[in-house]
Amino acid sequence: MPELPEVETVRLGLAPILEGAVFARVEQRRADLRFPLPERFGTRLEGRRVEKLERRAKYLVATLDDGQLLAMHLGMSGRFLIGGLVKGANGNAAELHRLGEFIHETGGGDKHDHIIFEMSNLAVIRYNDVRRFGYMALIEAGGLDAHPHFRDLGIEPLDPGMDAAYLASKAGGRIQSLKGFLLDQHVIAGLGNIYVCEALFRASLSPLKPAGILATKTGTPSAAAKRLTPAIRSVIEDAIAAGGSSLRDYRKTDGSLGYFQHSFAVYGREGEPCQRAGCRGTVARLPQNGRSTFYCDRCQK
């Protein structure tokens, strides 16, 4: 699943196709995603124009011309693939992104294509999700901040307010591990297993330490908090610039791959030497919160 950088990459691929286009036909092949699709999902979308496509945490949020919001979450394995035809600048229909391995499956589609958007610009957008942990919701105008899935989300990692003082204020007194703390979407919204591991490596902090070390006794930010904030910001910025990370099934909307996975310092590198200059440690893996944590137990203190 896509974490924030992958979702942002998907947004960048989808926005130029969706924005300004009208849902001409919505085909729903199965409604049992993580949560059932809303009643009359297709009917409520058909004829509506997409005003803009934004991202909040790991959600894509499309604003429609009647004010409704279409919120989309990719879960672990969700992806959008763009095919079909779009009108080029000269008015002629041009074939779009019919690339590589996706060509052969466009006929009847793949069995994990659950929702298909046929747009007025002749683009065909398929939502494919093997594990079906993703979902879509329709939210009435202005209702985003009160919606149960959005109401309690924490700050965006790239928000200027995500600073050492913010982390200290959230972490004070917590005994939970730093790993669990950073995975908590109520604290920072958008980080996942990969980028938490990478951020803790960049900050030279052990994922096992209690989150409380981010605050001093008086509640001011500790040195650890001051190292952690730029580490989080830089890893997210670097990953977005690389088009996200492509591991198993994540791809950009045109079927091409992100390349941040080549920049992982610790994620997926169990047993490899630590990359930090001067450190002779080895990357270890251990389960935390039911997920694999990768870190160097020599230099991450």
Add this chain to the structure above:
DNA sequence: ACACGGACCTGAAGGC
């Protein structure tokens, strides 16, 4: 309020 484990679902990979 906080912290943890299980649940949801499919498929790939590795061990025997």
Add this chain to the structure above:
DNA sequence: TGCCTTCAGGTCCGTG
């Protein structure tokens, strides 16, 4: 070949 276990970019819900 097959069967069984483990693991995978998430997060909701029930339990202490």
